[in-house]
Amino acid sequence: MIPIKPVSMHSSAVPNTKSAPDLSHIPLDVAGKFLAPGKLNLTVLPPLALYIHFPWCVKKCPYCDFNSHEVKGTFDEDGYLRALRADLESSLPLIWGRKIYSVFIGGGTPSLMSATGLDRLMSDIRTLLPIDGAAEITMEANPGTFEMEKFRSYKESGINRLSIGIQSFNSQHLAKLGRIHNGDEAKRAIEIARTHFDNFNLDLMFALPGQTLEEVKTDVETALAFAPPHLSLYHLTLEPNTYFAKFPPVIPDDDLSAEMQDVIHGKMEASGYRHYEVSAYASRGCESKHNQNYWNFGDYLGIGAGAHSKLSFHHRIVRQARYKQPKAFMDAAMSGNAVQESTEIAVNDFPFEFMLNALRLNHGFPVNLFQERTGLLINSIEKELLEAERKGLLIRDHQTIKPTSMGKLFLNDLQQIFLRESDEK
Known part of the structure; x- marks a missing residue:
């Protein structure tokens, strides 16, 4: 459903994993x-x-x-x-x-x-x-x-x-x-x-x-x-x-x-x-x-023609898309960069991006997962949560947030509540 895809065979192209520094925090x-x-x-x-x-x-x-x-x-x-x-x-x-x-x-x-x-x-x-x-x-x-x-x-x-x-x-x-x-x-x-x-x-x-x-x-x-x-x-x-x-x-x-x-x-x-x-x-x-992992707003590296990636770093989250046509992808990959598009997700879009996935889970998600995956406090979406509750689309307690039976039937409407206007000027 949805989303998703140097001369590679020489040994010199393979990174030395024993001596390479851990740069994942940067x-x-x-x-x-x-x-x-x-x-x-x-x-x-x-x-x-x-x-x-x-x-x-x-x-x-x-x-x-x-x-x-x-x-x-x-x-x-x-x-x-x-x-x-x-x-x-x-x-x-x-x-x-x-x-x-x-x-x-x-x-x-x-x-x-x-x-x-x-x-x-x-x-x-x-x-x-x-x-x-x-x-x-x-x-x-x-x-x-x-x-x-x-x-x-x-x-x-x-x-x-x-x-x-x-x-x-x-x-x-x-x-x-x-x-x-x-x-x-x-x-x-x-x-x-x-x-x-x-x-x-x-x-x-x-x-x-x-x-x-x-x-x-x-x-x-x-x-x-x-x-x-x-x-x-x-x-x-x-x-x-x-x-x-x-x-x-x-x-x-x-x-x-x-x-x-x-x-x-x-x-x-x-x-x-x-x-x-x-x-x-x-x-x-x-x-x-x-x-x-998708539905819990985890990360994924997508390789291959048309594949999509979502990659988190400590200070930003990036989406990528590879070239779609197989020949174009193969040529680009062998040239050193198969990525056709790369964009940074605006922080203002995190709530919608997160809820677009997590609200698909019938049993909901832990409250603390929102902050863990977005870096935002749960209080930052209090207005949206209250609106969803008022409409009978969502229920929550101190541990879990999940869609109601009505929220499952009208999932698109529930997700749209968390869609904000762009913060770009």
């Missing part, structure tokens, strides 16, 4: 220059995750607004892997001394990567970065690309969690969505995943063109029969700049969509799953560590 810009302290003062930097974007797919789905590009015959896997390593090497000064707590390889369709290529990528990551021993390392995969031996190799390379883009088990709906697999292939993919991985996620979509309430029930029941540790259930949205936006299909109306959501919640709850985020359900202890 704010840097993307060029590595030292910066004067600003208004922000973070006493503790948040956990850091790594996102790696793989931009190619077999076929562009009509609803997809991610940075994905159809494979025209073949793709330059070797060149892309070299560019990823170069991108990571160039980024090291910004994260020096910080440990990686989760890795997510998204796309596109990363499972198009060869087993050898994935092993090479994981080797580069382990060479250049300190990875926490308990790190969650997720790879997205689509059923049309599942091969038993390839996924056995993926696990041996270090992948410990799969996220499988099922979307539906109904072959007719899959065809309308432009998916390259059918219902039987979706089931086979899950069986392969269960053979090799204890931890995996299934992505399902609802409110599909022509979908009925009974068909939603069948999709959810079919998924639950496989006992997935994690399920993501997304409402189909017609995103700008997609085929569906240009030629919109007939989709369920708001009333039917609401009924579908109620059915989904009821079945998931009855099966013992915890609804911990707007679109995410998990068995106890199987919540996605990587996504929770």
Whole structure:
């Protein structure tokens, strides 16, 4: 959902991690220059995750607004892997001394990567970065690309969690969505995943063109029969700049969509799953560590075509975006800087940026997390908190702030309360 992607293979390009100084306490810009302290003062930097974007797919789905590009015959896997390593090497000064707590390889369709290529990528990551021993390392995969031996190799390379883009088990709906697999292939993919991985996620979509309430029930029941540790259930949205936006299909109306959501919640709850985020359900202890880091306003370094980063320093927070087109990204990365845009988040925008993520968590967030991640006192948003309470969208006590049932239904309205006018003149 959203957001996200020097000659690299020479040993001289690899930093000497034993002798390099720890500069993580000093704010840097993307060029590595030292910066004067600003208004922000973070006493503790948040956990850091790594996102790696793989931009190619077999076929562009009509609803997809991610940075994905159809494979025209073949793709330059070797060149892309070299560019990823170069991108990571160039980024090291910004994260020096910080440990990686989760890795997510998204796309596109990363499972198009060869087993050898994935092993090479994981080797580069382990060479250049300190990875926490308990790190969650997720790879997205689509059923049309599942091969038993390839996924056995993926696990041996270090992948410990799969996220499988099922979307539906109904072959007719899959065809309308432009998916390259059918219902039987979706089931086979899950069986392969269960053979090799204890931890995996299934992505399902609802409110599909022509979908009925009974068909939603069948999709959810079919998924639950496989006992997935994690399920993501997304409402189909017609995103700008997609085929569906240009030629919109007939989709369920708001009333039917609401009924579908109620059915989904009821079945998931009855099966013992915890609804911990707007679109995410998990068995106890199987919540996605990587996504929770996003929702708790943690940091992430994004490498690869179109990848986004959010990086905190003690005196500022920076967002980055890489070049989107694969060729442009590879050329830029090999030239030493794959970053196309870099902006510093204005302190005045921190409350909205934080709440845009944290209020997606159904059980809310600890009060002290706001100050820890933004450097601002909770009193600085007292006016907004009172307004949200007055409207019945939010509740709080001395420990926790969380959306009410109404706040979950009108999440956009709740988040907008924390949007302030720009402090730039």
